[in-house]
Amino acid sequence: MITRRIFGGLLLGGMALVVSGCDALVRPSTEARYRLTVEVETPQGINSGSSVIQLRAVSNPEWMRQSSGRTGGISFKGEAVAVDLGKGKTLFALLRGETNDVTPFTFLRVAQAVDMADYGDARAMLERMGRGRDVRILPPKMETGCADALNCSISAYPLLVTFKDIKDPTSVERVDPDNLEASFGKGYRLKVITVQVTDEEVTTGIEKRLGWLKSIGLERGTLKSNPPKYLDEVTDPIQLVGPNSFSTELFK
Helix, strand or coil: CCCHHHHHHHHHHHHHHHHHHHHHHHCCEEEEEEEEEEEEEECCEEEEEEEEEEEEEEECCHHHHHHHCCCEEEEEECECEEEEEECCEEEEECCCCCCCCCCHHHHHHHHCCCCHHHCCCHHHHHHHHCCCCCCEECCCECCCCCCCCCCCCCECCCCEEEECCCCCHHHEEECCCCCCHHHHCCCCEEEEEEEEEECCCCCCCHHHCCCCHHHHHHHCCCCCCCCCCCHHHCCCHHHHCCHHHCECHHHC
16 A cells, blocks of 8 residues: 555656656757866876766757747766875866856867857757767867857866865965966976766765865855955956865765
């Protein structure tokens, strides 16, 4: 005999599946995963770190496009790349660029030299990018695959940061990709950042390195104690770095 409580649970679960299924029919989606790898030259040799990131793109039906003006959308999940450099030093490549326009979607698109102007639908673009499985070098600037609406001279790299004291989130500092020696000392240089489409699982566990990550994420939006209230007050991209720049899965 099915009790009311169990029946109610089954009913709600069934409704959720129906809603989910309807959304999949109305807004078809495509997913792709890629490994973002950062290699650094150190006095002891090449050190590297990597992270698997997942992208999901959806297409809006025509009636939704007309009402919202949007052809669809794209989301991502994963975590930042951490590169151990020895002597307690760690370089992080974040899930964002120096501007809000540069995201994990940008890393894959620019690495594969896909021009946004050729596509009116992010899902079609992601489907194409998901087929290219060779290792691609991420260029420092958006010289290829750049939309007219973007400043093509801005960095295509993820924002690189480190901590003076990894136990203190407010000690976060930007790292210049052209001058790692300024942050880590003589003999440190960014060698290459690469992107490769993969079927591997999304990387997790960065909170083991950053024990404060989840608690800070629940308290405030950025790592700095006094973040700017408006975007036009931002003078340094480090002011926009928050816990979700390191992980998407901890703050669902």
